[in-house]
Amino acid sequence: MSEIKRRINVxxxxxETPGPRSPDExxxxxxxxxxxxxxxxxxxxxxxxxxxxxxxxxxEGYATSFLEAAFGGLARQFEPEDILKxxxxxxxxxxxxxxEIRKYISEARKK
Amino acid sequence: MTWLKGVxxxxxxxxxxxxxxxxxxxxxxxxxxxxxxxxxxxxxxxAVVIALLLQNIVQKRYSNERIEKDLLIENIKEVILVxxxxxxLFISVYNMKRIPLDDSKAIMGLLRNLANSLRSLExxxxxxxxxxxxxxxxxxxxxxxxxxxxxxxxxFPSKPYSGEIFNEEETIYSELYSKLQLLIxxxxxx
Numbered sequence: 001m002s003e004i005k006r007r008i009n010v011x012x013x014x015x016e017t018p019g020p021r022s023p024d025e026x027x028x029x030x031x032x033x034x035x036x037x038x039x040x041x042x043x044x045x046x047x048x049x050x051x052x053x054x055x056x057x058x059x060e061g062y063a064t065s066f067l068e069a070a071f072g073g074l075a076r077q078f079e080p081e082d083i084l085k086x087x088x089x090x091x092x093x094x095x096x097x098x099x100e101i102r103k104y105i106s107e108a109r110k111k
Numbered sequence: 112m113t114w115l116k117g118v119x120x121x122x123x124x125x126x127x128x129x130x131x132x133x134x135x136x137x138x139x140x141x142x143x144x145x146x147x148x149x150x151x152x153x154x155x156x157x158a159v160v161i162a163l164l165l166q167n168i169v170q171k172r173y174s175n176e177r178i179e180k181d182l183l184i185e186n187i188k189e190v191i192l193v194x195x196x197x198x199x200l201f202i203s204v205y206n207m208k209r210i211p212l213d214d215s216k217a218i219m220g221l222l223r224n225l226a227n228s229l230r231s232l233e234x235x236x237x238x239x240x241x242x243x244x245x246x247x248x249x250x251x252x253x254x255x256x257x258x259x260x261x262x263x264x265x266x267f268p269s270k271p272y273s274g275e276i277f278n279e280e281e282t283i284y285s286e287l288y289s290k291l292q293l294l295i296x297x298x299x300x301x
Contacts, residue, residue, distance in 0.1 A: 025269035061219030095230030
């Protein structure tokens with residue numbers, strides 16, 4: 001079983017107020033998060049045959065537009081099965097958030 | 112005047128017993144033995160003890176189930192309350208034709224509350240002894256995800272809510288609301 005090689009704390013490293021889908025719609029967008037944090041760290045973790053750990057707590061909440069852009073976007077760059085196996089998410093603040101994100105990852109390529 | 116009712120009940124019982132005894136002896140030619148054996152007394156006492164125990168067990172079980180049902184119904188009502196608040200805010204934001212920053216945060220906060228109250232309902236349903244089909248809860252979760260997608264998906268929060276979103280919200284709201292009400296009926300009938 002591979003171990004955690006990279007970590008992201010959204011509230012501390014990115015923003016406590018995650019925003020809309022794309023940068024032209026507003027600050028701290030899902031696409032910005034994908035390009036600056038999610039995608040590079042997931043790639044690094046996979047290159048080292050490890051997992052990426054994301055702490056989703058401490059923010060004011062995530063809009064579907066943000067989550068779809070970030071995690072759905074990641075699933076369009078990497079294999080969804082590989083992401084689901086190697087992404088560990090923590091959300092104590094909001095129940096069902098992890099389940100919701102997994103849904104976007106699974107459904108990203110169906111659209 | 113409950114004591115008066117009690118007195119009348121006892122008197123009524125005595126009169127009825129006397130009448131039944133009198134008529135059964137007169138018309139059915141029944142014979143009552145006057146002597147009672149120890150075994151009869153033992154049988155009678157055992158029957159009384161069993162009856163009392165059974166009554167106690169049934170009463171306790173009924174009382175426990177009622178407590179659990181009430182707790183579950185409270186939880187469902189809590190979900191409905193948060194759900195209604197979310198809708199009220201959504202309609203007010205829709206009418207503004209823009210989404211102010213504070214309101215977008217408030218919508219996400221309410222959706223978070225909705226998810227968390229649904230989760231506590233899920234935990235209660237799993238822990239209690241009242242069996243509710245898991246498909247009912249799965250359906251509620253599916254509708255919650257759909258509701259969140261309508262309110263915060265697409266161009267949220269950069270563009271105002273469109274008429275199309277308003278109609279979609281109306282549909283999912285009605286569906287989710289009626290499913291929650293049906294769940295109350297379902298829990299209460301168990």
